[in-house]
Amino acid sequence: MSESTAPAQPPAAPAAVPGGSAQGTVRRLIVYSLLAVLVTVSAIGVAGLLERLFDVAAPLVAGGTGDLALSLAFTFIGGPLAAVLWWSVWRRLADPAERGSLAWGLYLTAVYTVSLVVAVSALTAAIGTLIDGRWAAAELATAIAWALVWVWHRWMLRHGRKSPVRMATVPLVLASAYGLLLGLSGAVAALGALLDATILGTSALAGEAWWRGPVESAVVLALGAGIWAWHWFRDRVRSLVTAFADVALVTVGVLVTAAVALAGVGVALWVGLRLVFDRGESVNSILDPLGTAIAGAAVGALAWAYHRRIAAERSARTRRAARLVMSGLGLVAAASGIGVVLNATLAEVAAPLAASDTRTLLLGGVSALVVGAPVWWLNWRPARRVDAAEVADTGRRVYLIVVFGISAVVALVALLIVGYRIFEFVLDPTSAASLVDRVRAPLGLLVATALVFGYHFAVWRRDRAEIAAHGLAPVRRIGRIVLVAAGDTAPLERALEQSTGASVTVWRAAPAEAVPVPGTAAVPMTPDAAAVVAALEGVTARRALVLAGPGDRIEVVPLAE
Template sequence: MSDATPPEEEVRPPESSGRAQGTVRRLIVYTLLAVLVVIAAIGVAGLLGRLLESTAPIASRGAGDLALSLAFTLIGGPLAALLWWSVQRRLGDDTERGSLAWGLYLTVLYVVSLAVAVSALLTAADAAIHGRWDPVAAATTVTWALVWTWHRWMLRRTRSQPLRMTTVPLVIAAAYGLVVALIGGIGALGGLLDEAIRGLAAIEIAGGSWWRAPVTAIVTLVVGATIWAWHWFRDDVRRLRTGFADVGLVVVGVLATAATMLTGIAVALFVLLRLAFDPGDPASLVLAPLGTAIAAAVVGGLAWQHHRTVAVDRGDRVQRAVRLVMSGVGLIATASGIGVVLNATLAELVSPLAGSDNRTLLLSGLSALIVGAPVWWLNWRPLRHPDPAEVADAGRRVYLVVVFGVSAIVALVALLVIGYRLFEFVLEPAAAASLVDRIRAPLGVLVATALVFGYHFAVWRRDRAEIAAQGLAHARRIARVILVAAGDTDALERGIAEATGASVTVWRRALDVPETTPDAAALIAALEGVSARRVLLLAGPGDRVEALPLSD
């Protein structure tokens, strides 16, 4: 009998290798698509701008720019269309729509096209208000608005909607609209108040047409408020319970607006203190920042109040984050005020002849201190002992570490500057400035940051001792839930986030047929008693639910 040769085994690439190849392919394809879309949009905007010009003929000037626009349009455009046709054929697969690369592509192009269109629109509006026609800005507005509309359509369409980062571009767009609206609102109200203050003070301003700047700012306000309201209310960003939405609410909706409001209050108080105690300068110079300061306080305060009210409904975790960022803003103002007051006091001791300048410096420090100290005190509440849940909160620990870490770095830099000034004084004793005059500014910074470092480091050590004594580290709440499920999970995400206060990340099952998943109540019940920072929650198939605590 002849020996039979066994058939060779089929060699298959490892599954991880296939996933890596798919990830690299998507990264390259979507990066190339983004580049081609931008190139095509620039080319179309250039050609459209020439068509909108009142002068003719189209190729009479700027042949190089025209050639570039034609190349971008006629080469970049067809290539972008061809690549998009290839991409959209794959988007029927949930694996493709669930890739991070697709979510990143839509996020980047959505936000970039919106920002470029808005910037060009405001430029065109400003030119029109000043009696000029800007065809380039108008063409850029139309072109990039179409790009934004196209990507918004893809973001909302079921067949092309990303399964990851679905709401990220909406949150960023809402934050962008809020920032634009704040800038426009402050400019509009500030311009009107400045004109009213100049009228009351009988201050003459050279030149006419004062109304143009406020009108431009009003247009900016309307555009920014429209973008914000469209995403905040129509796309329901205000009700999102994702971790990124919470970060956007706290950082932009609360922190940025609070900083705007408090800065406006501090500057307005500074102007009033100068009018009362530092009358040496002309009224036009003293009153110059008052209108903008009042506008910043009013506009920032209204925006802050609205977003703070929304944050109240987001659970204890978000409310603690709001208190921490507010105390951080107040702490920065307080520390700055202490440093400036000490600087001004030393300046008055060594240079009493320059009383006016020293008094102005002192009043600026007092303004920051008067505004910042109450904000820090009311939000941090140093005399109140925090409850165990607050002590064990990761956000509080991160806040303390960041505060005393940054203050230590600033104190070190100030100490080095003081050392440099000391050696400079020793090596150049003939210099005009005294030793105190040389070191008073960095000394003020050093004292303020040393106080901040000492206090927050002591609080951090006390919290650590309490956590160790009571075992709070093992009883901390769930911070993140990784939900593994199939089908529509929006209701499940909202239910878990509302019940636990944790951020929810969805991993979708790769299935050929749809399956049923448990309801939100069953998932929440499975999380009861789980104390890990991260939990893997398996939902389905059928009624199966399993919560797996993950190690840090």
């Protein structure tokens, strides 16, 4: 029978998308959880065997035959099972649906991060033990085993055809943040130890040799700086513009480094005030925290200045978030200072003979207030006129609600404690402690948090009134956008979120295989973000489907309820 007269065949049923069902999601969760457990078991087993290999002075069955049997079982049973399961998973990742699943990204994020942290922690402990003159077989074995796991998962994360589509950069951002925190702690400890040796003198540092602390901290600094630089520059975390990268930049790069710097400045100021006004202890005792404080102030300020500059290059929302977290940090310090000053003042009234302890407490509160108040003022700038765009900004409103909400909860707890102390005093008036001495600490906290609550609640109400009066609140014509596109959709997602206020869910489209035409420019995978935003003008729907690409193709489909 010729092809032209062949009977018409019924249309083939559309191929099912693997993993699109609930069964596929559950299967992936179980498989990847099991794989993570087997990888962990295998790493523990290999570490146990390597420990016995490295510790040549100990007998083979050191610790009992049970430990050796456990290491053998974990290695030669858990290892092959992990390899078989991984091979099955790896073959499935040729399917775009498997590669684009959330479970694959979650698995690599978890194991990549955990293996890096465990390997670096064990390596740090091993080097510290070696510096102390002892062989670190267990720590070295653990570091090698988990470093192999990290290298393996990094290879999968950077694979050209099977790396995760979703959460592909999250492990890199987490590793960069971990390296920054590790390097920050090592730098503060190393510089602080050197300054302590200079300020107090090496003879005042009892115990082990004075140089061991700085050397061990320098090792931590080198490891942390190496991890941070590797991911920050080589993996280009610095240039990532994802929401998670911005959150990590603001919380770790700006907030944490600023907290370290401000804590160092506050403690250094406290020490200086004590040297002038409080000589109840020896000079060395007063100077004891000064080295670490100066180190924290210097290292934290350098790290903060660098990351603040990076945040200033990001979007307006990121810049506002960086300023708000600095405002919140200064507010916490200033409010704490107010509470401590009131506490010390009441202590002076209740027990004037305990002048030294009261003075130390008072100087601590003054230091916190002097450091925190300017930071809050410079970042919040309460005297300036706030423009309409900032009043309507979601970040500002969330900040105000969080601040006065938390302060209200803390004030309520402090009020309950004050009431409890008063009733306790009334029911037992024979106690040696006076009423003022009982309530001074919670009362100071109550007054400080009440002031914070009152001010920020008034600002929030004023902003609400201005938004209502001038119609500044954005009108959400679309509740949720389902974006179907290929390639890098991050700029398009941000543009849609900022212009419509809708939440954006991305469905990855398989890239079209275009035939190149000599002499013509390559067709972009996604259209210009401004064109997609313009296509949504006038569309009102609870949900909308946006088909973007390839090239200039844009289709907007309002979805039924």
